[in-house]
Amino acid sequence: xxxxxxxxxxxxxxxxxxxxxxxxxxxxxxxxxxxxxxxxxxxxxxxxxxxxxxxxxxxxxxxxxxxxxxxxxxxxxxxxxxxxxxxxxxxxxxxxxxxxxxxxxxxxxxxxxxxxxxxxxxxxxxxxxxxxxxxxxxxxxxxxxxxxxxxxxxxxxxxxxxxxxxxxxxxxxxxxxxxxxxxxxxxxxxxxxxxxxxxxxxxxxxxxxxxxxxxxxxxxxxxxxxxxxxxxxxxxxxxxxxxxxxxxxxxxxxxxxxxxxxxxxxxxxxxxxxxxxxxxx
Amino acid sequence: xxxxxxxxxxxxxxxxxxxxxxxxxxxxxxxxxxxxxxxxxxxxxxxxxxxxxxxxxxxxxxxxxxxxxxxxxxxxxxxxxxxxxxxxxxxxxxxxxxxxxxxxxxxxxxxxxxxxxxxxxxxxxxxxxxxxxxxxxxxxxxxxxxxxxxxxxxxxxxxxxxxxxxxxxxxxxxxxxxxxxxxxxxxxxxxxxxxxxxxxxxxxxxxxxxxxxxxxxxxxxxxxxxxxxxxxxxxxxxxxxxxxxxxxxxxxxxxxxxxxxxxxxxxxxxx
Numbered sequence: 001x002x003x004x005x006x007x008x009x010x011x012x013x014x015x016x017x018x019x020x021x022x023x024x025x026x027x028x029x030x031x032x033x034x035x036x037x038x039x040x041x042x043x044x045x046x047x048x049x050x051x052x053x054x055x056x057x058x059x060x061x062x063x064x065x066x067x068x069x070x071x072x073x074x075x076x077x078x079x080x081x082x083x084x085x086x087x088x089x090x091x092x093x094x095x096x097x098x099x100x101x102x103x104x105x106x107x108x109x110x111x112x113x114x115x116x117x118x119x120x121x122x123x124x125x126x127x128x129x130x131x132x133x134x135x136x137x138x139x140x141x142x143x144x145x146x147x148x149x150x151x152x153x154x155x156x157x158x159x160x161x162x163x164x165x166x167x168x169x170x171x172x173x174x175x176x177x178x179x180x181x182x183x184x185x186x187x188x189x190x191x192x193x194x195x196x197x198x199x200x201x202x203x204x205x206x207x208x209x210x211x212x213x214x215x216x217x218x219x220x221x222x223x224x225x226x227x228x229x230x231x232x233x234x235x236x237x238x239x240x241x242x243x244x245x246x247x248x249x250x251x252x253x254x255x256x257x258x259x260x261x262x263x264x265x266x267x268x269x270x271x272x273x274x275x276x277x278x279x280x281x
Numbered sequence: 282x283x284x285x286x287x288x289x290x291x292x293x294x295x296x297x298x299x300x301x302x303x304x305x306x307x308x309x310x311x312x313x314x315x316x317x318x319x320x321x322x323x324x325x326x327x328x329x330x331x332x333x334x335x336x337x338x339x340x341x342x343x344x345x346x347x348x349x350x351x352x353x354x355x356x357x358x359x360x361x362x363x364x365x366x367x368x369x370x371x372x373x374x375x376x377x378x379x380x381x382x383x384x385x386x387x388x389x390x391x392x393x394x395x396x397x398x399x400x401x402x403x404x405x406x407x408x409x410x411x412x413x414x415x416x417x418x419x420x421x422x423x424x425x426x427x428x429x430x431x432x433x434x435x436x437x438x439x440x441x442x443x444x445x446x447x448x449x450x451x452x453x454x455x456x457x458x459x460x461x462x463x464x465x466x467x468x469x470x471x472x473x474x475x476x477x478x479x480x481x482x483x484x485x486x487x488x489x490x491x492x493x494x495x496x497x498x499x500x501x502x503x504x505x506x507x508x509x510x511x512x513x514x515x516x517x518x519x520x521x522x523x524x525x526x527x528x529x530x531x532x533x534x535x536x537x538x539x540x541x542x543x544x545x546x547x548x549x550x551x552x
Contacts, residue, residue, distance in 0.1 A: 183438030184434035185435040186438045203481075220481070
């Protein structure tokens with residue numbers, strides 16, 4: 001008896017999920033299929049007389065249950081005032097809802113067909129797409145409305161802080177000035193901005209900067225400018241004898257640098273995804 | 282006021298031990314109390330160059346670990362009374378050195394000598410870092426060729442980062458000693474010129490030691506080159522460098538061997 005009573009409950013749960021998926025898929029693709037789709041040739045002769053869904057004798061369509069996390073929006077009456085608040089929010093953080101799966105939760109709200117239709121249209125007008133509607137009376141379902149969802153569970157807290165307001169002002173670019181030669185084996189890393197060296201960069205030394213690199217001396221080691229994604233960074237030096245030049249991850253080794261630039265004052269920059277070099281002589 | 286001086290280079294075989302012995306002897310010849318300390322634990326050479334290998338009983342490790350007194354380990358030179366050697370241990374390795382032990386030995390030496398010259402092992406690891414750790418000034422040895430110069434550049438970076446003076450925010454005095462220099466070959470572009478090396482390393486020049494057979498001859502008889510033949514070209518260059526260390530203003534010339542007419546003719550043919 002215990003087993004018999006336990007089983008339907010389990011089935012009910014599973015079926016609920018599958019049905020939901022089925023309902024969404026059938027809406028999207030506009031087909032009709034049964035959850036118990038079978039190939040006709042599987043049927044035993046005794047069941048052959050039972051009505052079977054007529055599907056072409058191709059392979060079975062498979063459905064799998066999935067649950068996803070979505071952002072539930074709970075409108076408050078009066079809805080027009082609430083929509084104004086949404087607009088104010090969007091002004092502070094444009095694109096906040098962009099790409100986020102969104103569900104309209106009207107649980108406990110007095111929401112007739114007209115109000116629901118008004119809300120859905122209001123979101124469409126703001127270019128916000130709804131994945132579904134939760135907590136509405138099943139009788140209100142219409143083809144032009146998003147699918148009705150049920151059995152939603154609260155998920156992890158989603159940080160609703162406005163994106164733009166929360167993002168701190170990017171720090172002002174700061175230059176680093178080094179008043180000594182960079183010796184072989186030393187590494188200067190400065191992601192915040194430009195690096196200026198009053199002296200030389202020795203063979204086997206490297207300077208990595210978020211911005212440009214200025215060398216008032218010979219550049220014999222490696223210089224990596226714009227190393228954190230800045231294609232407009234440049235490298236300047238009084239004497240080009242480098243082992244490697246790189247800007248925004250694109251590099252040239254000494255072998256690839258034309259002999260005419262060597263031992264001369266030079267500048268390197270990025271053009272069409274390639275490191276260009278020019279002499280100041 | 283005692284000066285602790287490290288002789289270092291990064292690269293091996295450029296003349297650290299030869300220069301330590303020659304500069305130590307030159308300073309002692311000028312009346313200074315000098316101790317030369319071999320930090321090349323496991324590969325000691327300074328005792329051979331100084332001609333003291335038959336008199337080694339205790340060594341730097343014994344003193345650093347408190348197994349022997351400094352007086353028992355110091356070996357006095359037979360030729361100059363004011364020159365002493367503290368040898369390294371040949372049976373141990375660099376891990377036997379501790380910073381506390383080295384500090385204790387250096388502090389004790391400071392109380393007895395005018396100059397303490399530390400002969401660094403090659404490399405940039407523990408042995409080399411402990412040799413430079415407590416130094417007041419450094420003599421960086423380089424040969425006029427690219428690999429030696431780059432290694433010296435690396436060592437200068439370490440001198441400015443890993444020494445006690447550097448860590449306390451004081452400046453570390455550094456001097457370049459260019460060894461095995463051949464003016465003729467440099468003139469033909471076969472080796473780096475003095476200007477090239479100075480431009481790359483950008484530290485003051487202490488001296489230029491010419492390439493010479495005298496150096497090998499002196500080390501074979503176990504004598505610092507300045508003691509073996511004080512008139513030879515490398516000896517005069519080292520004696521000048523020692524004067525500059527003491528603050529004298531000596532014009533920078535590259536001493537050359539006096540050659541007769543026949544020598545010149547044969548040298549040309551041999552080259």
